[in-house]
Amino acid sequence: MLCSGHAAGRCVFGKVSWDLQASVPKNSLIELPGIEIKPEMSTLPSNREMYDLKELHSYYSAHPLFDxxxxxxxxxxxxxxxxxxxxxxxxxxxxxxxxxxxxxxxxxxxxxxxxxxxxxxxxxxxxxxxxxxxxxxxxxxxxxxxxxQSVTPQMSPYFYQSTTTPIxxxxxxxxxxxxxxxxxxxxxxxxxxxxxxxxxxxxxxxxxxxxxxxxxxxxxxxxxxxxxxxxxxxxxxxxxxxxxxxxxxxxxxxxxxxxxxxxxxxxxxxNLKQYAVTNCGFIENYYPDLKCGEVEAFVDRCLDLFRYEEQLAAS
Structure with a gap:
């Protein structure tokens, strides 16, 4: 944004420009050289300028590098x-x-x-x-x-006269x-x-x-x-x-x-791959750590994933 003058002038932001004017009280006797003083004037831009500013903001906010x-x-x-x-x-x-x-x-x-x-x-x-x-x-x-019992000791024949064997x-x-x-x-x-x-x-x-x-x-x-x-x-x-x-x-x-x-x-x-290849230099300028080969490999993997999920959905 470029502005001319100290307290008032013309400011340019992209394609939109507007005049800045200082507001002072009615009974003020202050005079500033080179500045047009208009009492009780609003310093806000017009509705058209505000609309243009909103469009610019929406455009830059949609881009990933400036959001x-x-x-x-x-x-x-x-x-x-x-x-x-x-x-x-x-x-x-x-x-x-x-x-x-x-x-x-x-x-x-x-x-x-x-x-x-x-x-x-x-x-x-x-x-x-x-x-x-x-x-x-x-x-x-x-x-x-x-x-x-098998052992038979030597005894007299008259020692045991019974016919029964002793136990x-x-x-x-x-x-x-x-x-x-x-x-x-x-x-x-x-x-x-x-x-x-x-x-x-x-x-x-x-x-x-x-x-x-x-x-x-x-x-x-x-x-x-x-x-x-x-x-x-x-x-x-x-x-x-x-x-x-x-x-x-x-x-x-x-x-x-x-x-x-x-x-x-x-x-x-x-075509994501073509877009990545064409804008590879632009991406490397803003992201030095990210190389073109890595971007292409990432896009190829994404495309493979999309094809695989489409096949699953079709089956």
Whole structure:
């Protein structure tokens, strides 16, 4: 805008021009050289000039390079979007923490149940091993009684006149072991008892070792399963985040493309690529960071998007 004079004159703004005249009170005696003073005159332009100014404002406001208000709106919208994204991220983090707490509680419950089951299994196995040991003791006592019955000590023919064979009792067995049997027989009996005890201890040790190995293997399997489930959960959460970010980027890109097409149609531009190529130098002058190749690639992607959506709508 160009104006001539200090307080009054003629101003030119584009194709519109108007006279500026100073207004002073009626009884003022101030005289300014070179300025025509008209008392009680309005300094506002005429209706025609105001209409021309509005047309110029609407023309420049429609152009993206001069529309500062539109840029401010874009900045505000970006700030609002960032706040919404931060709120969504906070909500997702809270949900993720709640899910982790629930999973930890479930894992603790499962571990407690597994420990209870293992304790019950150990008790059952101990009872079973005790019953087996009792059976082995009974079998060993019966075998010893049979061996002692087979042994016939040297006695007088008049010691026992009855035809029935005597059944040896525990006291009788002790007496036979102590004095009535020969030293070789006593040694055999002692060796057999020692072997039976050794066999019992070996069997019990082997059973306990097998049980320890089984329990260790189960614990290892449970730990491996927990690790596998944790990795699977992390991979699924990362996959969801990546898909969500890709969808957000695609939606932003789609909005930009449709905004560009609607803006071009307002100016009667139908071929976006040709318009971008012809105005590439103009764009680089105002936006040095934006190169012509990037603009063409962006327009090509927008055109591909439009064709793809048209095919979907037609199908």
């Amino acid at each position: 500062l208000q539109q840029k401010m709106l874009v900045v505000v919208e970006n700030a609002v979007l960032q706040q919404q994204q931060q709120q969504q991220q906070q909500q997702q983090q809270q949900q993720h923490q709640q899910q982790q707490q629930q999973q930890q509680q479930q894992q603790q419950q499962q571990q407690q149940q597994q420990q209870q089951q293992q304790q019950q299994q150990l008790q059952q196995q101990q009872q079973h091993s005790g019953s087996l040991l009792d059976k082995n003791d009974k079998i060993s006592l019966e075998s010893r009684n049979n061996e002692l 040896p009792t525990e006291s009788g067995v002790d007496r036979l072991e102590s004095g009535s049997s020969s030293p070789s027989q006593q040694q055999q009996i002692e060796q057999m008892s020692l072997q039976e005890e050794e066999n019992k201890t070996v069997n019990a040790a082997s059973k306990s070792q097998k049980m320890r190995q089984i329990l260790a293997l189960r614990r290892k399997m449970a730990a491996d399963r927990r690790k596998f489930l944790e990795r699977k959960r992390l991979l699924s959460s990362m996959k969801r985040k990546v898909i969500k970010a890709q969808n957000a980027e695609m939606e932003i890109f789609r909005r930009h493309c449709y905004n560009i097409r609607s803006f071009a149609r307002q100016f009667g531009v139908l």
